[in-house]
Amino acid sequence: MILRSKDHPYWHVAAMVVSNSQPVEAVELSFYRYLPQSLSDTRHVVKVEVEDFLDLIFMERLIENCPVGAEVAIHSRVKMLNGEIKHIPMIDLSTAAAAHLSKLRPFLDEDFDGFAWFKSGRSYHGYGGRFINADELIDLMGRLLLANQIGMPPTVDPRWVGHRLIARYAALRWTKNTSQYTEIPRRVFPA
Template sequence: MLRVEDHPYWHVRSVIAANQSMIKSVELSYYTYVALSVFDDRQVFSMSPAHFLDLDIIEGIFRLCPREMEVAMHSKLVTMSGDILHIPMIDMSTGSAAQLHKLEPIIGQKFFDFTWYKSGRSYHGYGKTLINERTWCAFMGELLLANQIGRPPTVDPRWIGHRLISGYSALRWSRNTQQYLDFPRKLF
């Protein structure tokens, strides 16, 4: 599954590789989805960029994932100086690829800096340029404002709420439970 280059690991891997000298740690987690819960049941773990770039180690993380849990990539990267940077991430609330372009007027040129993945029922986006915490918070606010009053949400507002509470974005990389239809696969 990870050996196929349409999985988001390869996009994030290229971002980490390009910034490896300044990154101290990369975060992932095992998590359990609980519908309509405020709680975010996660087992968070970090690793060095070198370990993240080792495909055998990442595949081991997938093999060791506990039953009824999923593997998620976190946006949060700790730098060598102790600062926090984020990989911009988006969890769409729509199953229609045509809806992706509704984000363009809200996030502008940043929209074209994203690689998009079909995640089963919706889409996930991953940026290429690392951002600091202040910019990450503003970006999450922009995503929330992309949802128009009286219309179905474009970006998943509950995902934004969970992510703001946690202080990092996270997107699913596995398909271990019945909640999800497929592994995320590259769209464009």
């Protein structure tokens, strides 16, 4: 019953879907297995109609039916009712230090204040406050790489950015089903 907690990222995404001026048709999730240092990104993609996505019982069952040894991730891809594909801006940080969040402000400009931040265990996940198009997603990924300072430990996970550019969509984990991860993501900013 992980979605019962109002600090799970589901609630941020659901609020975006409900409040968007353009009607959303479907949201994309996946069951995936983490393979360290791999180029492959093995996922079983699940497209969820918006009515089902907003149904807490349906979503809890979907998550409970995740295959053993796999995790559930939300994808950035959102299908609008008019057929257009938009994206949820997403960020996977490399650090568990909250102080590093402010380092992203100059790279996110006015969108920084719209982000919600979730402690995911060893790092933070960020979700933007508005849907963006595919070109804006690529621009965001480039900005995130540029946020990593030369000679310093990375602020943003560069391998995550690489995988997401190859896949052409972002994805962030929603569960903690395997020993690879230390906790379920939970909202920390804004509280």
